[in-house]
Amino acid sequence: MKAIIDTDKIRMVWVDLDDTIIDFxxxxxxxxxxxxxxxxxxxxxxxxxxxxxxxxxxxxxxxxxxxxxxxxxxxxxxxxxxxxxxxxxxxxxxxxxxxxxxxxxxxxxxxxxESTLVDGALALLERLRKFRLNVGVLSNGFADVQHRKIASAGIAHLIDITVLSDDIGINKPDTRIFSHAMKRSGISDPSAHLMIGDNPATDIEGALAAGWQAILFNPTGLLHAPSPAHTVERLDDIVL
Incomplete structure (x- = not known):
């Protein structure tokens, strides 16, 4: 099943880093x-x-x-x-x-x-750039390593903002980190934000609770996304 990003409504796309973009x-x-x-x-x-x-x-x-x-x-x-x-x-x-x-x-x-990306991750980031969408990383990972992982993977030029729980002491799915991310982006309308992640609880439930749209990356097909989030098994199935 494919998930379509409505570029007329979405202005900011956030991606989880580990096991969504980087093959953690x-x-x-x-x-x-x-x-x-x-x-x-x-x-x-x-x-x-x-x-x-x-x-x-x-x-x-x-x-x-x-x-x-x-x-x-x-x-x-x-x-x-x-x-x-x-x-x-x-x-x-x-x-x-x-x-x-x-x-x-x-x-x-x-x-x-290590620099291995998830299959389709680089193409996804490049598609988002092609459609002039802002791209952010929203991760619960440790600040002292996440930035180095992004650099090693060669994707820093495709990311506009990086928001890490480690920097503010608040983890996903707490809606405060999503609010912080919105402030960092300068885009105050929650419905203009989309979260793509592999964790139904931290990524998807947190995003939906913050009023964002969300896509669950579910490569095993074993996870279930809370409504109204969409689900894809391949990053290539996220289309614009």
Missing amino acids: RGNSRRALSRVYHDYHAIGRLFDDAEAWISAYERHNHRLWTLYNRAEISCTYLREERFIRPLAEAGMTRREASALTHDLDRIYLDRLAE
């Missing part, structure tokens, strides 16, 4: 594999890189759910997502805690170096 999962797994091979302490706990990555992803997913609900801090998330899989595999929490600062820094550095 693929990039993250490559970065985590490099971390595994860099640290012998991790190699002693996990049989292979895949076992390490799976353990990390399981804990990271749970922590991000809490973070998006504003139930834990950014600092707590960044520490615990390494401490928990290491401790679960047999390392003492004290040893894991001592290691986690370096792991967080190295992982984010490796992640920022």
